[in-house]
Amino acid sequence: xxxxxxxxxxxxxxxxxxxxxxxxxxxxxxxxxxxxxxxxxxxxxxxxxxxxxxxxxxxxxxxxxxxxxxxxxxxxxxxxxxxxxxxxxxxxxxxxxxxxxxxxxxxxxxxxxxxxxxxxxxxxxxxxxxxxxxxxxxxxxxxxxxxxxxxxxxxxxxxxxxxxxxxxxxxxxxxxxxxxxxxxxxxxxxxxxxxxxxxxxxxxxxxxxxxxxxxxxxxxxxxxxxxxxxxxxxxxxxxxxxxxxxxxxxxxxxxxxxxxxxxxxxxxxxxxxxxxxxxxxxxxxxxxxxxxxxxxxxxxxxxxxxxxxxxxxxxxxxxxxxxxxxxxxxxxxxxxxxxxxxxxxxxxxxxxxxxxxxxxxxxxxxxxxxxxxxxxxxxxxxxxxxxxxxxxxxxxxxxxxxxxxxxxxxxxxxxxxxxxxxxxxxxxxxxxxxxxxxxxxxxxxxxxxxxxxxxxxxxxxxxxxxxxxxxxxxxxxxxxxxxxxxxxxxxxxxxxxxxxxxxxxxxxxxxxxxxxxxxxxxxxxxxxxxxxx
Numbered sequence: 001x002x003x004x005x006x007x008x009x010x011x012x013x014x015x016x017x018x019x020x021x022x023x024x025x026x027x028x029x030x031x032x033x034x035x036x037x038x039x040x041x042x043x044x045x046x047x048x049x050x051x052x053x054x055x056x057x058x059x060x061x062x063x064x065x066x067x068x069x070x071x072x073x074x075x076x077x078x079x080x081x082x083x084x085x086x087x088x089x090x091x092x093x094x095x096x097x098x099x100x101x102x103x104x105x106x107x108x109x110x111x112x113x114x115x116x117x118x119x120x121x122x123x124x125x126x127x128x129x130x131x132x133x134x135x136x137x138x139x140x141x142x143x144x145x146x147x148x149x150x151x152x153x154x155x156x157x158x159x160x161x162x163x164x165x166x167x168x169x170x171x172x173x174x175x176x177x178x179x180x181x182x183x184x185x186x187x188x189x190x191x192x193x194x195x196x197x198x199x200x201x202x203x204x205x206x207x208x209x210x211x212x213x214x215x216x217x218x219x220x221x222x223x224x225x226x227x228x229x230x231x232x233x234x235x236x237x238x239x240x241x242x243x244x245x246x247x248x249x250x251x252x253x254x255x256x257x258x259x260x261x262x263x264x265x266x267x268x269x270x271x272x273x274x275x276x277x278x279x280x281x282x283x284x285x286x287x288x289x290x291x292x293x294x295x296x297x298x299x300x301x302x303x304x305x306x307x308x309x310x311x312x313x314x315x316x317x318x319x320x321x322x323x324x325x326x327x328x329x330x331x332x333x334x335x336x337x338x339x340x341x342x343x344x345x346x347x348x349x350x351x352x353x354x355x356x357x358x359x360x361x362x363x364x365x366x367x368x369x370x371x372x373x374x375x376x377x378x379x380x381x382x383x384x385x386x387x388x389x390x391x392x393x394x395x396x397x398x399x400x401x402x403x404x405x406x407x408x409x410x411x412x413x414x415x416x417x418x419x420x421x422x423x424x425x426x427x428x429x430x431x432x433x434x435x436x437x438x439x440x441x442x443x444x445x446x447x448x449x450x451x452x453x454x455x456x457x458x459x460x461x462x463x464x465x466x467x468x469x470x471x472x473x474x475x476x477x478x479x480x481x482x483x484x485x486x487x488x489x490x491x492x493x494x495x496x497x498x499x500x501x502x503x504x505x506x507x508x509x510x511x512x513x514x515x516x517x518x519x520x521x522x523x524x525x526x527x528x529x530x531x532x533x
Contacts (some may be wrong), residue, residue: 345490
């Protein structure tokens with residue numbers, strides 16, 4: 001064996017680490033080498049099988065493409081063509097792609113209730129761990145995407161030198177790859193919302209100004225998006241018949257919806273119009289959509305994406321309009337001895353829940369924590385989310401549910417009237433007092449329903465294989481808004497916690513809609529470049 005195979009052969013051919021053979025007794029080396037060879041063959045066969053599966057899938061897609069062509073279904077044929085292209089191993093495009101995205105934020109007084117959410121909303125959209133980037137990397141795994149982000153605040157025409165607030169970075173561009181510095185600027189910009197006067201704002205002037213940025217590096221990426229965040233109509237496009245528009249007849253700079261949409265199209269910029277008051281902005285949305293779609297510079301019939309951040313029948317101007325209610329979140333966490341090896345994972349899931357709420361601008365949430373074994377203790381009480389402790393110690397006793405329910409209900413009853421209680425109850429075991437615990441939560445639920453008309457939001461999580469799901473279901477049944485979730489390990493628990501955290505309906509809507517549109521635009525560009533080649 002040593003005469004036939006050198007050390008380098010063992011490493012390169014059989015993927016055996018250097019010096020490994022010296023650990024094997026000579027009488028066992030043949031068997032050892034045979035096992036290594038069989039493992040190599042097995043891996044080779046698996047690779048061949050995977051390649052065959054890929055080839056079969058590609059063949060099926062090709063048949064679908066030609067079937068659609070033969071049937072004259074060009075829309076389906078184009079869709080199948082995109083799928084064929086995106087499934088190819090070697091992309092014809094560069095492995096790197098930049099995306100320019102500019103946020104235009106209304107800074108007038110009526111936007112005050114939403115100001116605290118704007119910066120964290122932008123961060124959630126463009127950060128590397130955000131949903132939009134996740135969607136891109138999932139759909140286009142071979143391409144590395146970079147967001148170049150710009151932010152501009154705008155007020156109305158009569159605000160004069162306070163009308164626009166923007167920055168050109170050291171790079172000489174309005175756009176920056178440093179998301180943190182953009183967020184810092186956005187946060188400082190949103191400190192003071194004021195001005196406006198009449199009901200309409202200079203949306204057209206803001207869009208035109210941003211589209212015409214011409215500093216070095218402005219709008220330099222191949223994919224370009226503009227996101228307008230406002231609660232007001234454009235001048236000349238109000239729904240109100242009263243004299244509430246100081247420039248209803250003509251913009252001082254002779255800007256029109258047609259001219260502004262032409263500027264966007266000439267720069268190949270896709271527009272998202274995001275409204276905090278869809279009723280007030282409906283006429284503006286209709287006109288911008290029409291002028292963009294019908295413009296002579298739009299042969300591809302691209303569309304403006306309109307994203308209502310409130311339902312049209314909801315009142316605007318409330319901090320919580322269209323956003324999940326401000327919560328008092330009460331964690332009830334099993335810290336018994338059986339959780340000894342899992343406790344760090346539980347604490348990590350708790351921290352991920354808090355991070356998710358903060359990502360979705362739930363900065364007014366309160367956090368309480370009840371930890372229990374055979375006794376229960378309140379370790380965090382009515383703590384603002386930004387100052388919530390991130391470490392929780394463990395006591396490691398036996399499991400009893402009733403003491404935990406008593407303390408959790410006591411904490412919930414002390415919830416401020418401005419907040420809505422939400423209970424997250426987690427255990428990996430069972431106890432002989434689940435019925436008593438259920439009675440405690442049932443009494444609390446009756447009080448909340450009598451006061452608010454709504455049932456207690458109660459999430460009960462059965463952790464691991466030993467959790468008594470029937471007992472935990474009994475606790476969940478104490479509220480018609482109660483539910484049992486299962487998690488097999490701490491990674492799964494973290495996912496469940498993050499799903500429960502949800503919140504931030506505004507950000508969820510933006511992430512879904514903008515992520516979808518950006519992904520479609522990237523897909524279109526990849527496909528068109530492939531066709532050109």
